[in-house]
Amino acid sequence: MSHSFKARVLALALAGGLAAPVPFVALAARAAPAQAAATVTVRIDNFVFGPAAITVAPGTTVTWVNQDDIPHNIVADDKQTFRSKVLDTDESYSFTFTKPGEYGYFCGLHPHMTGKVIVKAG
């Protein structure tokens, strides 16, 4: 598959993903805050988290979607703050970040895959 074709598929998937509700939002440590909660999507494509680093406001829910033919998962660097079950193709996982800070994470199957969520107000 050429990169440009893949990019177009991605763009389509992105458009579709924004229109449709995320199928299983779960495991959030606490309920979403009262103010309008933002959602940010990180896509897993070709063994890469994209974008690899994101900055969000407290209360933001980050959803990871696996677009590879190979399963991945999402594990906080400390292996405690969050850890998804395995995500097969097209499956997703969401976590709501309530506290400011830097949250590094990786794929527990392919640990060379790393990403970061920076949570800060304002």
Added chain:
Amino acid sequence: MDQHDHSGSKNDPGRRGFLKCMGGWAGAGALYSVSGGVLSSVALDAASAAPAKASSFTFLQVSDSHVGFNKPANPDAAATYKEAVSKIMMLPKKPDFILHTGDITQLSKDQEFDDAEQIIKAAGVAVFHVPGEHDMLDEGQGKAYLDRFGKGTKGAGWYSFDHKGVHFVALINVANLKPGGMGSLGSDQLEWLERDLAHRPASQPIVVFAHIPLWTVYADWGWGTDDAAQALGYLKRFGSVTVLNGHIHQITRKVEGNIAFHTARSTAFPQPVGGQGPSPGPMKVPTEQLHSMLGITTASVVRGQHDIALVDDTLA
């Protein structure tokens, strides 16, 4: 068929040194018995056993069967695994046993493990497993694998056994992986390995098998094991060491001192050469080419020869 026995590869200058360094290899005597593929009694202490000459035998390596995989690169990985087992059953010499170097299943589901066991059972010989990262995906992060294959093993599932004078070591490098890292053995396993090898004569042939390569094939894709150097340090005094890995779904070979490294083909789908594709994921090839990129590896231990010959056969 790719043939690369250790005795005469022209394009591998390292082999000569490899052969020169190896002495005779009367192995340590040992007892073991296998029940349903599970090692039920460990080797006798090498020092207390009467030396037994290694005798000729063959064993098989299969890898990366990914039972449950059904994506475009191979819509039915169980079917090609069955074909691999049929190939084993048709070999002129029945192997003494099979080593499976991991990624037995695609998603660690019970049904996938069940199907995989049923398929390999048809070969009619004992099977020794190590898990790949795909076999660690249950809620218990490897508990499903250990419940099935971990009887008599230590830690995340490591073990060793002797067979006809050759010492076999199963290492686990897919557990407790660290962010940004590659495969990992961990200090507990390394300590165990050091003890396991400590009293063995340097003349005893050693076969080490693990899922992820124990040398760095391609770091950017995580194709290596972070703390492998320590393990290889314990192995380098032995005259004949064969390291069998999977994970990368293609044949690679390397000789370093007395240690011969080999990775096997998958029975499920090929992957690109390191760095030569968009990712280390499944590589879709034309259907008529798929079987020529899948395969099994036969290892021949020949009495009186110092090397273990490895022959890779495709499923074509």
